[in-house]
Amino acid sequence: MDVTLLSDRSIRLKGKTAAIIINPTKTIGKTVAEGVVKLWDYPEFSDEKVDEERILIQGPGDYEVGGIKVSTSEVGDKLVGRIEVDGVKLLVGSGATIEKISDKTEGGEVAVVDADSEFNHDVLATIEPSVLIVYGPKSEDVAKSLGKSDVPKVSKFTTSPDKLPEEMQFIQLG
Numbered sequence: 823m824d825v826t827l828l829s830d831r832s833i834r835l836k837g838k839t840a841a842i843i844i845n846p847t848k849t850i851g852k853t854v855a856e857g858v859v860k861l862w863d864y865p866e867f868s869d870e871k872v873d874e875e876r877i878l879i880q881g882p883g884d885y886e887v888g889g890i891k892v893s894t895s896e897v898g899d900k901l902v903g904r905i906e907v908d909g910v911k912l913l914v915g916s917g918a919t920i921e922k923i924s925d926k927t928e929g930g931e932v933a934v935v936d937a938d939s940e941f942n943h944d945v946l947a948t949i950e951p952s953v954l955i956v957y958g959p960k961s962e963d964v965a966k967s968l969g970k971s972d973v974p975k976v977s978k979f980t981t982s983p984d985k986l987p988e989e990m991q992f993i994q995l996g
Contacts, residue, residue, distance in 0.1 A: 823836070863899070
């Protein structure tokens, strides 16, 4: 399972049989994905560069796209996603939405957080992911507050259920 940063707002989750794009924008390059997940309304949203798209998920519910399981829940006017790709369970959302549900969720083996605004970074430790992936305009602030300011930015992270670390691993996409 791969998590790839496509733009400052967009990520791609790719498994062995399918891929989905989270919050695509006009600035991403042409990419193939079976599904698109729109976690909140924003002016830059565009799925015009996503080829082979079969479904646009933009509301709460349970979905399956090419073997990828997607469950979305409303948190205010945004969504948070619980997504399973190749046996890896992910919690995907903005820092603010994850903060609001942190006491009501199991989290995931991997938490993928869009640090698009200010939020309480301490909640990221309470959801106890094996891997914490952070991206977005405030990702540096999250890294510093968690004592991870020396972590290099990468554009892609790859894992599988048997490669998940025992202690939390911090990944900064950029």
